[in-house]
Amino acid sequence: MMAQRFIPLWITASLLLVMFLIGSAQFEGFASIRVVTNLFRDNAFLLITALGMTLVIISGGIDLSVGSVIALSGVLTSVLITEYHWHPLQAFALVLPLGTLFGAMMGTIIHVYKLQPFIVTLAGMFLARGMATTISEESIAIDHPFYDAIADLSIALPGSGSLDISSLIFILFFIIIATVMHYSRFGTNVYALGGNAQSAELMGVSIAKTTISIYALSSFLATLAGIVFTFYTFSGYALGAVGVELDAIAAVVIGGTLLTGGRGFVLGTVLGVFLMGVIQTYITFDGTLSSWWTKIVIGLLLFFFIVLQKLLNGRKPSHG
Amino acid sequence: MKNFKLVSAFSLWAVSASCAFATTVGFSQVGSESGWRTSFSEAVKAEAKQRGIDLKFADAQQKQENQIKAVRSFIAQGVDAIIIAPVVETGWKPVLKEAKRARIPVVIVDRNINVDDDSLYLTRIATDFTEEGRKIGEWLMDKTQGNCDIAELQGTVGATAAIDRATGFNAVIANYPNAKIVRSQTGEFTRAKGKEVMEGFLKAQNGQALCAVWAHNDEMALGAVQAIKEAGLKPGKDILIVSVDGVPDYFKAMADGDANATVEYSPHMGGPAFDAIDAFIKGNKEQSKWVSTTGEVFTQETAAAEYEKRRLR
Numbered sequence: 001m002m003a004q005r006f007i008p009l010w011i012t013a014s015l016l017l018v019m020f021l022i023g024s025a026q027f028e029g030f031a032s033i034r035v036v037t038n039l040f041r042d043n044a045f046l047l048i049t050a051l052g053m054t055l056v057i058i059s060g061g062i063d064l065s066v067g068s069v070i071a072l073s074g075v076l077t078s079v080l081i082t083e084y085h086w087h088p089l090q091a092f093a094l095v096l097p098l099g100t101l102f103g104a105m106m107g108t109i110i111h112v113y114k115l116q117p118f119i120v121t122l123a124g125m126f127l128a129r130g131m132a133t134t135i136s137e138e139s140i141a142i143d144h145p146f147y148d149a150i151a152d153l154s155i156a157l158p159g160s161g162s163l164d165i166s167s168l169i170f171i172l173f174f175i176i177i178a179t180v181m182h183y184s185r186f187g188t189n190v191y192a193l194g195g196n197a198q199s200a201e202l203m204g205v206s207i208a209k210t211t212i213s214i215y216a217l218s219s220f221l222a223t224l225a226g227i228v229f230t231f232y233t234f235s236g237y238a239l240g241a242v243g244v245e246l247d248a249i250a251a252v253v254i255g256g257t258l259l260t261g262g263r264g265f266v267l268g269t270v271l272g273v274f275l276m277g278v279i280q281t282y283i284t285f286d287g288t289l290s291s292w293w294t295k296i297v298i299g300l301l302l303f304f305f306i307v308l309q310k311l312l313n314g315r316k317p318s319h320g
Numbered sequence: 321m322k323n324f325k326l327v328s329a330f331s332l333w334a335v336s337a338s339c340a341f342a343t344t345v346g347f348s349q350v351g352s353e354s355g356w357r358t359s360f361s362e363a364v365k366a367e368a369k370q371r372g373i374d375l376k377f378a379d380a381q382q383k384q385e386n387q388i389k390a391v392r393s394f395i396a397q398g399v400d401a402i403i404i405a406p407v408v409e410t411g412w413k414p415v416l417k418e419a420k421r422a423r424i425p426v427v428i429v430d431r432n433i434n435v436d437d438d439s440l441y442l443t444r445i446a447t448d449f450t451e452e453g454r455k456i457g458e459w460l461m462d463k464t465q466g467n468c469d470i471a472e473l474q475g476t477v478g479a480t481a482a483i484d485r486a487t488g489f490n491a492v493i494a495n496y497p498n499a500k501i502v503r504s505q506t507g508e509f510t511r512a513k514g515k516e517v518m519e520g521f522l523k524a525q526n527g528q529a530l531c532a533v534w535a536h537n538d539e540m541a542l543g544a545v546q547a548i549k550e551a552g553l554k555p556g557k558d559i560l561i562v563s564v565d566g567v568p569d570y571f572k573a574m575a576d577g578d579a580n581a582t583v584e585y586s587p588h589m590g591g592p593a594f595d596a597i598d599a600f601i602k603g604n605k606e607q608s609k610w611v612s613t614t615g616e617v618f619t620q621e622t623a624a625a626e627y628e629k630r631r632l633r
Contacts, residue, residue: 027397034396042389138478141410141434151414160422233384233411240384280386284393287346287376291386 004312005263008256008305012271015301019278027285033161039277044166045070045232046247047273048225051177052218053248054269058181059214060194060261061117065106065124066222067244071237072132073099073226078140078236088146096223102128103219107212121215125245132238139237142230150231166228173221178266190214194261250298251276253305258313275301345597346376346394347403348387350430354509354539355567356587359630360430364403364590371594384408388415395422401442401597402426403590409434409480416440425600429589432480443596443607445589449481451614452564452583453488459581459617460532460562466496468531468560471521472504473514473544475536482506482536485564489534502530507540514543522551532560538570538582545578556580556620566618568630574623584615 024031040047049066056063073095080091106124110117154164163171181187189210192200201207225244230236255272257264279297283289345368352358361377368375376399378390384407394402395418402424406412412433417440419426425442432444460468470493475482493499503521507514514535521530533548533555535541541563548555555561556578563570566584573579592611599607618626 029397032396035393038389038392038396042385042392045385139408139410143436151417229385232388232414234413235408235410237384237408237410242383277389280389281393281396284346284376284378284390285397287374287378291379291381 006256007312008308009265009268009271011308012255012268012275016271016275016278019275019282023278023282023285030281030285033157033159035281037157037161037163037167038281039274040167040170041162041164042232043273043277044164044170045225045229045241046244046251047170047270048173048228049222049244050248050251050269050273051173051266052221053245054252054255054257054264054266055177055181055190055214056117056218057249057252057257057259058194058261058264059190059210060197061110061211061214062121062249063103063106063124063215063218063222064118064121064245065102065128066218066225066248067241067246068125068128068132069099069102069219069222070226070229070241070244071239072128072135073223074230074233074236074240075132075135075140075238076236077227077230078142079135081142081144082140088142088144092227095227096220099223099226100216100220103222104212104216106219107215110215111208111211117215129238136236136238139235139240141235143234147231147234151234164231166231169224169228173224174266174270181266186210186213191262194258194263196262247276250302253309254298254301256305258309259306343401343597343601344374344376344397344399345401345403345594346378346390346397346399347405348378348380348390348394349405350387350407351379351382353382355569356538356565356585359567360405360587360589363587364593367588367590367594373594380407382407384411391415391419391426395419395424398422399424400601403593403597404428404433405430406433407431413437413440425597427593427596429593438609441609442600443609443611445592445596445611445613447585448612448614449484450488450491451612452585453485453490454492455488455583455614455617456534456562456564456581457489457492459619460534460560461492461496461499463560463580464499464531467498468493468496469500469502469529471518471530471533471544471559472501473507473517473533473535473540474504475506475509475540477506479509482509485536501534507535507543509537509539511539511543511546514540515547516543518544518547519551522547522553530559532562535561535563537585538563538565538567541579541582542569542573545573549578566615568627571618571623571627571630574618574620575627577620579620581617581619583617586613586615589613 053063076095077091080086081088106120110120150165154162156162189205192205193210251272252269253259255268276298280294283291283293347364349361380386391402402419409432413435416426420440428441428444430446505517507517533544541561545555545561548559561579562581564583564585566582570582596607
């Protein structure tokens with residue numbers, strides 16, 4: 001049983017390695033540290049979002065609002081900086097708690113009214129996107145010395161690779177979340193909730209506290225991802241980050257987390273994002289394939305992993 | 321089998337490496353959201369092929385994050401030059417700085433970008449939208465001797481193309497006291513929305529005649545043509561139709577007499593872009609920052625022939 005839990009993780013890791021080797025064999029410059037650090041830099045916002053999504057899915061829920069929360073967070077941040085002339089750090093200090101509150105509210109509604117997370121976070125998705133678009137339909141550029149400093153600040157690695165602030169923020173939160181999930185009471189509660197909510201409650205897990213915390217944390221991470229996204233694009237755009245929630249869910253599933261909850265790894269999700277990133281890099285290096293192949297491959301991988309989950313779960317499809 | 325693939329991949333690589341003068345250019349395109357965008361992509365690909373340039377094409381599916389990723393990949397790959405057709409104006413500074421550090425020239429095509437330091441790109445190849453609006457405005461004023469009640473179908477709110485085309489057009493009709501825009505609303509550059517808005521216009525006019533429809537792009541104009549037909553009027557005769565873009569469908573509509581004129585929004589920006597890159601490689605590092613590629617006015621007279629040309633492409 002123990003080994004079975006790790007099978008999806010191993011498959012994802014092997015696929016990642018194989019894709020990377022194929023790319024390296026075919027293209028000059030693919031097997032470079034630069035390509036690897038680009039995976040961090042280009043996907044930092046998605047990675048941070050997907051960390052939260054992993055928790056939500058392990059707890060048996062789903063959070064469809066994250067893409068819109070990223071956009072709202074980016075728009076709020078850039079409006080505060082560009083139009084109200086706040087210092088970026090002041091803006092972050094306001095936006096992050098607001099985002100967390102947004103998630104806590106969704107969590108409360110889910111718990112108190114016993115509603116499907118799907119519906120509640122779908123409402124949250126429309127609400128956040130709507131608010132972002134009301135604030136500004138156009139992309140708001142950020143021109144602040146703090147942002148220039150952030151863009152220039154990075155740890156140089158050999159082979160013209162470099163880890164920027166966004167990558168470092170992701171790495172920091174990856175360590176925190178992975179530790180919390182595997183070594184804290186909260187982490188155990190999240191797994192228990194996703195395994196079986198009723199028995200979790202009998203075991204003394206506070207369902208209310210855990211549910212609210214999970215959605216608050218997911219929204220916090222999405223808000224942070226929104227800030228990281230402004231580092232990435234130097235602007236806030238209400239129509240940006242469309243569909244990121246679906247990319248995050250895909251990464252979580254490809255990373256071996258059970259969609260029905262109870263099982264999964266934060267590390268798997270990270271590998272899932274990297275696998276998607278490597279496929280995208282491969283297609284860009286090739287330069288003749290349609291970029292929509294990324295979606296096709298991800299779709300196929302999802303099918304594969306969902307069926308795999310079903311099989312590993314030991315449920316025989318005899319009655320189906 | 322796999323070995324064979326590897327070997328052939330390696331030999332291909334060896335061949336491309338052996339002709340050192342062959343230029344590799346990465347092209348990050350917005351997406352394929354319209355017929356015009358697709359012909360733009362195809363035109364660039366064809367131009368590259370003709371010049372023996374190895375073109376790496378990346379479709380960003382309307383997302384800036386995908387464009388930035390693609391540009392980073394191009395830099396990692398060590399291409400000789402990068403062409404970007406940006407999806408939005410903001411947010412290009414960091415990645416352009418990276419390209420500059422890697423000494424890779426970047427040519428911006430089509431839409432503009434918003435950076436304070438214009439040394440971050442080599443040049444920009446783009447149409448002058450204001451000029452387009454002016455040209456089509458002049459054509460319409462010529463045709464109607466300056467007597468015209470115009471319904472305007474605006475592009476997406478805030479889009480540069482919409483703002484500048486309107487500016488150019490309005491500057492021309494301001495000289496004619498009997499020409500004015502009587503109705504104006506956004507049709508968001510789409511055919512469906514253009515039709516919907518035109519239906520509203522016709523209802524609101526309540527039988528009062530309109531002289532012309534001025535659409536900020538062909539797609540909306542084609543929607544308006546449909547709406548006018550469904551209202552029992554003759555587009556192109558009862559109500560003149562003018563717009564900008566020159567997509568094949570619009571040439572067909574002109575050939576059929578349903579539409580009157582358009583200014584071609586030339587998709588042939590690949591040529592000037594590659595010229596700029598060639599010049600850069602030959603040592604011309606400082607170039608003019610804007611190469612204009614404004615197209616010509618096309619009317620019903622040449623529409624049938626032009627449609628044949630474009631259809632076959």
